[in-house]
Amino acid sequence: MVVLVDENTRVVVQGMTGRYGKFHSEQMMKYGTKILAGVTPGKGGQEVLGRPIFDTVKEAKEQFPELNTSIIFVPSSGAADAIIEAADAGLKLIVVITEGIPVHDTLRAVRYARSKGAVVVGPNCPGVISPGKAKVGIMPHQYFTPGRVGIVSRSGTLTYEIAYQLTKRGIGQSTAIGIGGDPIIGLDTVEAVKLMDKDPDTDLIVVIGEIGGDAEERLAAAIKRGEITKPVVAYVAGRTAPPGKRMGHAGAIISMGAGTAESKVKAFREAGVPVADIPSQVPDLVEQKLKEMGKL
């Protein structure tokens, strides 16, 4: 078993007819992900990449009852509706790539989907990959290799960077989850780490945080409470960022008493989690831990 996506993943792509949705659908299919159908309102009956397009997820699900996962490329104004639709169709994993969704919309849609028992990853995220098995996302998969280290990250390219550095050292990954950088997200850091903690095919978890919010502090607290049993290695981006500045994503805002890099690093250290100062230290720390565990 790996986390969230694997050989049994059957995907419907919401927004498959758009340029971006189509490009990444093709990439995912090349990687071996089983995409069965696409959904674009008003374009039901068309075909993209040899897959049928439906007007609603419900229709797709009726045609392909084995669908269990959706990936959403719908433009920001309609993305929250797409999440609600996927949840109503009974899909259990909903990966939201779309960025720029109004936060009040995300709040409404994510809460609803969760109340229906769905796991929402994102929005504004690169998705989920279980190397060698399936990819439901937009990451350049060539930098990921199968293995036993899990990655949970709030950042996109930084995830690729860390995976790449691990891969170069010969350390493969069980699953990498890009949880997204928006203020309100579905699966959060603590939940993602807990999923990996329960996964028998994951030995160690790399957590890539960034400034803003208190996700890292909450994870550290959960580790301190003994809720996570596997070793965790962390990196927090943005130590050099001055307080009160917006650094691109909404997620990277320091304000309203939310967490600075210092507070996050301190919390991790107090929970016994080794923290890398810069990305290239991550493979060192992972290697060290795996050796301690006798896994390397």
Add this chain to the structure above:
Amino acid sequence: MVVLVDENTRVVVQGMTGRYGKFHSEQMMKYGTKILAGVTPGKGGQEVLGRPIFDTVKEAKEQFPELNTSIIFVPSSGAADAIIEAADAGLKLIVVITEGIPVHDTLRAVRYARSKGAVVVGPNCPGVISPGKAKVGIMPHQYFTPGRVGIVSRSGTLTYEIAYQLTKRGIGQSTAIGIGGDPIIGLDTVEAVKLMDKDPDTDLIVVIGEIGGDAEERLAAAIKRGEITKPVVAYVAGRTAPPGKRMGHAGAIISMGAGTAESKVKAFREAGVPVADIPSQVPDLVEQKLKEMGKL
């Protein structure tokens, strides 16, 4: 047992410090209703009719854990909030006298209170009386007498009229519920009749309907399905009202395909319910039924 209110009813009055709330609190207390406290935001610490006033229902409930019922006289702009507050405090019966509450507010508050397990009577209603036991409402109680006929009514003064006519004939009442005339109400006709149907102290139920909505048609359907076992006698006010005219209360609008007097009378007759043409026929029909049942 009688329905909704009895000797065990313990009441908090929301809006007790107002002229109207105070007047009716006094009337209820004279009738023997156990009012323990009042609530008016910002007036906590005062006293009215020898009862303490609190800022919140929660505080009243902390002081008097035996409270189980609220009656609301709060002005229309704050009445929905008052319903939500009473429900959060765990009160099981909430009688809303206030008229003129925006219907979107009622919708929100009534749904919430019901989801918390409370019975809401009203809004825009005269309340509930179990003659000789307790009155949580504003009806002139001198026209009611203890007995075994239940009354469910959408109209205020017409309830008094019918109770008065029954009383004059020596037919007492178990409980009379004025469910209110607004488009959205808490306890509806069908639910109120079902409560009376289950009450061992009620032999027969008088239903006073009026034009607008489809409450009477739904009751007739429930009777047809055998969901109500006790005899029902009905009167529908507004047979003379022309369609499309507003007759005072929002409840008395014929529009949007909702029920005319003819449709309601027809539905009752088809369900075997005798329907009075005018109020004075109600006691005749009741007497006749009670005789048939051997109860008179």
Add this chain to the structure above:
Amino acid sequence: MNLLEYEAKEIAKKYHIPVPPGVLIEEPGQVQQAIDELGLPVVLKAQVPVAGRGKAGGVKLARDPDEAYEIAEELFEKEIKGYPVYSILVEKAANIQRELYLSFTLDRANRRVVMLASGEGGMEIEELAKEKPEAIIKLPIEPEIGLKAHEVREVGKKIGLSGNCLRSFEQIAKSMYKIFMDYDADLVESNPLAITDQGMMALDFRMIIDDNAIFRHPEFEAARERELRGAEKIAAKRGFFYVELDGDIGIIGNGAGLTMATMDVVNYYGGRPANFLDIGGGARRERVKEAVKVLLENPRVKVIFVNIFGGITLASEVALGIVAALQESPVKKPIVARVVGTAEEEGRKILQEAGIPLFESMDEAAKEAVRLAKEVA
């Protein structure tokens, strides 16, 4: 409270719902300018706060300026369902391919907002509901999450939409729902919502705002008053509910139910009510006096039947109000009173001293009113 079509359409535009280009005119002379702006043919639509305007002759097509001018003149002189026409909305006539129906309203029984849609627009929804109920799709809306786009799309497919129409339908429904919620509406309706060669468009757009919520939308306070006519307006100002009917027995009651029952009883004994007048709860003598005066001044009313069951309302106050009205008004008419309840005894005494026939039974009082009306006639 009904908004006028052009008012409702201003709101529709704000919420990005396409409506035909239109110009509001207030006299026939302005019609040429409207045509210059819009082009021909045009539709002229009388702005009255009431449904069923089309059937009452309030909507007409004009193919040339002369025809348009004539229609405008005619409409401005007309009363539509009792409402004078103060303004006309002149709209470019749309090239209609198909007419749909779409509305949001309250589902009382389920305590929810509900969306109603049909592929057969243009007709009155009541008629459609009667004649072809299966043609109306009803979508209940979960209050916790609100209108769901995909459910709207499913309804759209059921009424035969696809492609761009399906998307427009979704957008328009979302906007209408938002209007419904933002404006405390009882009804938001487009009938017809039309597929035209310019895309989907709300040819008609109606809004009823909850009277009880006007305090949250003070911009519509004037509109509320406009809806009342003549004596109804005076009545509303004085705090009672008044509706004119076409009989000759004036009715005064307290509470909508009892007042309607009073009408029913009058009718049962062969009389015809001239009105519905509910003095409301807890009325004092002044309000009763004004109510009686409204009926005294109504030439159609031959007899007045006052039926009060006093709870909060004191019978003595009612009696004093009646007597005061009779004293003040130059017009005299027979009055039959039936006053029961709180302060009944004092009430009785006051009326007896004034020589007003008094009854304990509603039926007896009604019979007397009917008899008197026939006698006067």
Add this chain to the structure above:
Amino acid sequence: MNLLEYEAKEIAKKYHIPVPPGVLIEEPGQVQQAIDELGLPVVLKAQVPVAGRGKAGGVKLARDPDEAYEIAEELFEKEIKGYPVYSILVEKAANIQRELYLSFTLDRANRRVVMLASGEGGMEIEELAKEKPEAIIKLPIEPEIGLKAHEVREVGKKIGLSGNCLRSFEQIAKSMYKIFMDYDADLVESNPLAITDQGMMALDFRMIIDDNAIFRHPEFEAARERELRGAEKIAAKRGFFYVELDGDIGIIGNGAGLTMATMDVVNYYGGRPANFLDIGGGARRERVKEAVKVLLENPRVKVIFVNIFGGITLASEVALGIVAALQESPVKKPIVARVVGTAEEEGRKILQEAGIPLFESMDEAAKEAVRLAKEVA
């Protein structure tokens, strides 16, 4: 996007939240008129879209017209936290009895809206949170039902309110919550919310609107642009995120996380980033060129470090963008590039041909950038 105080207060007024009487002026000469209207003393408040204005000297009390004129002159010449002062809100100084804090914001962890209140207003909430967290009451709001009046009242009592103040607090909180929801706000805050001899009143009122929701509030599109300064404004127009810092090594990355990590690495090896510049996902050569040009034109930047991990972004496009910028710009500066990922080989070739030092390791590239920055200096 931060609204200016007077913009936020216009909204507050629309929602019946009491604010002090005020006049907006755009030059010192208008201050006398404002005083004529308001009376003395007055408070002059610089209108800049940023918090912490008071501490930065943007709020001053004036007791007479001369003092007011002087302060106005001084404020209009000032920059507050980098923002020029284009307007000043002159308000009648309130007679303050007590200062409270009240705000609505998002609770990320619990995915809810939360109300924060404190009996100790006036202070920056971050400081209060640090120094006296128990003084802040946090009320989570159930999304299904929204803000509950009685819970607001309970909070009000906890921060020591009673009587009319408790009722005003409830009304103001309800209005602020409605504003929060209606305007897609990230923050609605009053600090201080004051008890004055005129009743409770929002002396300051702040709103941040979600940038992603501006399309629903087009009236604020201008406000959004105003928030950006100089080069940041140009950057925003060209589609990348740019923040100026005070170091000398220009940073370009793709993705906020990687760009911040690049800054961290530079810092780790002893260098000082001159900026944060995220070219975003899937950037083409034109956008990269514009990004590099912004840094070439920034006199503070001595070296440019481009760190790209190509996923959707093609390394070749990035390389072409860098080369084009160098060719077009008259200013020449050393550039260090680290370009990995999709189309890496072509990218490498293009940069090598242009003589730009290229690294495979982020660390090595950072070290070289730091070395070059020291050399140039």
